[in-house]
Amino acid sequence: MIVLLGLVILVAAVIAGVAGVLANGGHAHEVTHFAVFGYHVTGSTGTLFLYGIVVGALAMAGLSMLLAGARRTSRHGRAARQDLRQSRRETAAVSADRDDLIGQRDTARAYTASTLGDDGTARNGSDPGLRRPSLFARLFGRRPASPRAAPQPAPPASQTPVPAAQPEPPAGRAPAGQALASASAPAE
Numbered sequence: 001m002i003v004l005l006g007l008v009i010l011v012a013a014v015i016a017g018v019a020g021v022l023a024n025g026g027h028a029h030e031v032t033h034f035a036v037f038g039y040h041v042t043g044s045t046g047t048l049f050l051y052g053i054v055v056g057a058l059a060m061a062g063l064s065m066l067l068a069g070a071r072r073t074s075r076h077g078r079a080a081r082q083d084l085r086q087s088r089r090e091t092a093a094v095s096a097d098r099d100d101l102i103g104q105r106d107t108a109r110a111y112t113a114s115t116l117g118d119d120g121t122a123r124n125g126s127d128p129g130l131r132r133p134s135l136f137a138r139l140f141g142r143r144p145a146s147p148r149a150a151p152q153p154a155p156p157a158s159q160t161p162v163p164a165a166q167p168e169p170p171a172g173r174a175p176a177g178q179a180l181a182s183a184s185a186p187a188e
Helices: 002-023 045-115 135-140 176-184
Strands: none
Touching: 002 045
8 A cells, every 4th residue: 555655656746847847948937047066057947947856866766775774784683683582592591401400410419418328338228339330430430241152052963064074285284273383382
């Protein structure tokens, strides 16, 4: 609706400007003794009115550019303020979570201190060895040895695989396993 109203006003202004220029022409409407920035304007009052229209249009274009820039800057500022408010809300939520965790940690420490005696034994009779190891012990402590596999019972003779026949070594050479064994044995 506002765009349509603006268009009607613009068309009315153009019609009034053209009528004013055409109605004020000729020798009867001559301009005398008029200067702008040292430039002497000559012609009719219609020509002067046309110059006024051009200067007014340029002024409106400059003003609209100025307002558009201010509007854009305002939008950027508004967006930055909204982002800042969101960031502050998130920071407050994280700080509240941190404070809750600190409170839980302090409560757990106080409980642990109240249930253990000075010698590390539990006051209530429970075994402190049943507690989980500390974080340091879990990260850097020795890992328990993996349980060795129990020996498997030998399969029945009917299921034992038959070893493949191995070729005989050439004469004068010992099998590879014996050569290594004799090389690593200490000389007597």
